[in-house]
Amino acid sequence: MSQTTPLLKVSNLKKTFPVRGGIFGKKVGEITAVDDVTFSVKKGETLGIVGESGCGKSTTGRTVLRLYEPDSGQVEFEGKSLLALGDEEMRRARKDLQMIFQDPFASLNPRQKVAEILEEPLIVHKMGDAKERKAQVQELLRVVGLDKSHAGRYPHQFSGGQRQRIGIARALSTRPKLIVADEPVSALDVSIQSQVLNLMADLQEQFELTYLFISHDLSVVKHISDRVGVMYLGRMVELADRDELYRQPLHPYTQALLSAVPVPDPEVKKERIILQGDVPSPADPPKGCAFHPRCPHVMEICKVERPAFADQGGGHFVACHLMDRS
Amino acid sequence: MAQPVLEISQLKLHFFTDKGRVKAVDGVDLAVHEGEIVGLVGESGCGKSVTSLAVMGLIPQPPGKVVAGTIRFQGKDLTKASPREMRRIRGNEMAMIFQEPMTSLNPLFSIGNQLVEAIRTHRSCSKQEAKNMALEMLKKVGISRSGILDEYPHQLSGGMRQRVMIAMAMVLNPRLLIADEPTTALDVTIQAQILDLMKALNQEFGTAILLITHDLGVVAEMCDRVVVMYAGQVVEETDRRRLFRNPKHPYTQGLLKSIPKLEEQKKRLYSIPGQVPNPLGMPKGCRFAPRCEFAFDVCGRAEPQLLPVEDGHLSRCWLHQEREEGRGHEPDHAIAQSQ
Ligand SMILES: Nc1ncnc2c1ncn2[C@@H]1O[C@H](COP(=O)(O)OP(=O)(O)OP(=O)(O)O)[C@@H](O)[C@H]1O
Ligand SMILES: Nc1ncnc2c1ncn2[C@@H]1O[C@H](COP(=O)(O)OP(=O)(O)OP(=O)(O)O)[C@@H](O)[C@H]1O
Ligand code: SF4
Ligand SMILES: [Mg+2]
Ligand SMILES: [Mg+2]
Numbered sequence: 128m129s130q131t132t133p134l135l136k137v138s139n140l141k142k143t144f145p146v147r148g149g150i151f152g153k154k155v156g157e158i159t160a161v162d163d164v165t166f167s168v169k170k171g172e173t174l175g176i177v178g179e180s181g182c183g184k185s186t187t188g189r190t191v192l193r194l195y196e197p198d199s200g201q202v203e204f205e206g207k208s209l210l211a212l213g214d215e216e217m218r219r220a221r222k223d224l225q226m227i228f229q230d231p232f233a234s235l236n237p238r239q240k241v242a243e244i245l246e247e248p249l250i251v252h253k254m255g256d257a258k259e260r261k262a263q264v265q266e267l268l269r270v271v272g273l274d275k276s277h278a279g280r281y282p283h284q285f286s287g288g289q290r291q292r293i294g295i296a297r298a299l300s301t302r303p304k305l306i307v308a309d310e311p312v313s314a315l316d317v318s319i320q321s322q323v324l325n326l327m328a329d330l331q332e333q334f335e336l337t338y339l340f341i342s343h344d345l346s347v348v349k350h351i352s353d354r355v356g357v358m359y360l361g362r363m364v365e366l367a368d369r370d371e372l373y374r375q376p377l378h379p380y381t382q383a384l385l386s387a388v389p390v391p392d393p394e395v396k397k398e399r400i401i402l403q404g405d406v407p408s409p410a411d412p413p414k415g416c417a418f419h420p421r422c423p424h425v426m427e428i429c430k431v432e433r434p435a436f437a438d439q440g441g442g443h444f445v446a447c448h449l450m451d452r453s
Numbered sequence: 454m455a456q457p458v459l460e461i462s463q464l465k466l467h468f469f470t471d472k473g474r475v476k477a478v479d480g481v482d483l484a485v486h487e488g489e490i491v492g493l494v495g496e497s498g499c500g501k502s503v504t505s506l507a508v509m510g511l512i513p514q515p516p517g518k519v520v521a522g523t524i525r526f527q528g529k530d531l532t533k534a535s536p537r538e539m540r541r542i543r544g545n546e547m548a549m550i551f552q553e554p555m556t557s558l559n560p561l562f563s564i565g566n567q568l569v570e571a572i573r574t575h576r577s578c579s580k581q582e583a584k585n586m587a588l589e590m591l592k593k594v595g596i597s598r599s600g601i602l603d604e605y606p607h608q609l610s611g612g613m614r615q616r617v618m619i620a621m622a623m624v625l626n627p628r629l630l631i632a633d634e635p636t637t638a639l640d641v642t643i644q645a646q647i648l649d650l651m652k653a654l655n656q657e658f659g660t661a662i663l664l665i666t667h668d669l670g671v672v673a674e675m676c677d678r679v680v681v682m683y684a685g686q687v688v689e690e691t692d693r694r695r696l697f698r699n700p701k702h703p704y705t706q707g708l709l710k711s712i713p714k715l716e717e718q719k720k721r722l723y724s725i726p727g728q729v730p731n732p733l734g735m736p737k738g739c740r741f742a743p744r745c746e747f748a749f750d751v752c753g754r755a756e757p758q759l760l761p762v763e764d765g766h767l768s769r770c771w772l773h774q775e776r777e778e779g780r781g782h783e784p785d786h787a788i789a790q791s792q
Binding site: 144146156165177178179180181182185229231233272274276279280284285287288289310313314315316317319320322324325328343344345346347349351357368373383384385386387388389390391392393394395399402408410411422444 | 468470495496497498502503539552553554556557597598599600610611612613615616624634637638639640641642643644645654667668669670671672673674693694697707708709711712713714715718719721722723724728729731733774
């Protein structure tokens, strides 16, 4: 693999879900959860993804790992198309591709003890003998800050944050190359959050891990990411180096988002950009720029023409007609 | 002051597991008054959700059991209420937004079905009226797509599920709203919208709100008073301003230091050293002592009480407590800290 090949390259990814209705469950429409999304991630890099609830972050993450099959587009991992792999090859590839799920409760088998949950991926991928696996499970628990005694418990016996850490430990178990982390710290209090973020940074350094880090917490994303992508209604609307994005957000949605971050200081009053209007439905996205009904800078062209996702220089991508004017 | 809407006194709730007794809640005092928003923060696993589930009467029993204390709701002790009474109160006078939406949404029923059912259990109204109420409320939480009532939980994004639950909890205008991490799955613009909605409910109808969150930015914006828990106990309680300006307990201080801030960039975040104690074997003395940078001799021996440091500011720490028996002198850093 040459220096310039990214570890993960996603091009024009699109994923729709059917909307069913009526007594016969007929397909009556379609939700475009991910709409023409393009980005790449270098080895050892962290790409943060932020955006409105329901904008397609989780679906993007799942489709990249082929937990969902895309409608169209391309996903390349280490220069090879993931979409071309057969079942068996894909199964083997999963050792390198792991996911930390947003909803830990729904993603952990309630009938398995924690030790079994953590050991299972090791068995599936034939890693180590029984003794080594047991040691590995203990090590994983230690790494995510859980007690040895927790190994024999079931998921429902844990608090929300503890369950999230079980999910993180499971994702780490096969020593993957890419981890799609879907809101990995949103269930954690700040002191454990800082432990997990430090942990993820350490593991990244140690194993040259690559992260696709999905979160709605802009402070956390700023802390951990090298680059950040902002999604709105299934589309990527801005993508830039971390410092650049936070210093000079160009898309009006990104600007509103950054202005709404609550500040942990009761005496600081921030000037919030209040967005007007409701979040539109992905089953019936607005024409032109999907953000136009809520955009404080909307122009006529925004209502009819979809803005291109274009590089404004130095890898700062923006999809907004305001860019054409300057 | 008037009688609180919710008053928890010396609550002890333990889980009896085959490995031993987990003292998930161990002597908690907490009150929420009409028109007040109280924040509940603390380490993951410290007992915040369990405390609120106990108020709702939703602790699985066994293995859980309230072993001591009272939970008064509008004067009535809920630990003695019958299941039937609890069902009447729950969802109506008292509602909860749960931390994990999938645990409280039934995957087999459509969103409309669940909301209409919840409304009609407590209000006599037609199906159509209930539907309208549901749609109205969903709109307020920012879900306006027309087909939403016919959709099933798995078809919604994480944040949408959370908002459906918020709608369900708020639609009947409860006296007490317990919100367990209500906005964790939401982006900040929608979070702001939901928080405004909760504030409006609180100001317009005097709804008492217990807000469990680990987002100290949300605490700073929303709460009148804040209760900090650690390992099943309350370790600090004070008003919002003093919590941020002058935190007393070393755990609270560590918590505030751990927040990643938008305006600064650090390679590593501060994190409180050590691990949360094993709930089956709490440390002797102060439960925070093994991780506390100020710990001194007495901390490892005797348990500090939750006592006032000043008017309306409580802390459970030996640094601010008189040691009757005159056990040695206070270390300098400890004195500096308490001033
Ligand atoms: N059914 C159960 N059996 C045994 N222990 C339990 C059970 N349910 C909860 N616990 C324990 O009770 C303690 C408190 O859990 P709780 O869910 O209240 O934590 P929390 O403060 O809400 O944490 P988080 O911020 O992670 O949500 C935890 O140590 C947990 O492991
Ligand atoms: N399995 C599914 N079937 C039908 N629709 C789905 C499915 N999964 C997601 N969707 C829809 O796709 C859209 C994007 O959902 P997704 O979960 O990717 O959002 P998200 O950005 O992760 O949001 P959140 O921040 O709330 O988690 C939503 O409108 C959602 O309702
Ligand atoms: S009592 Fe002692 S150990 Fe406990 S928090 Fe205070 S200083 Fe630390
Ligand atoms: Mg999601
Ligand atoms: Mg909880």
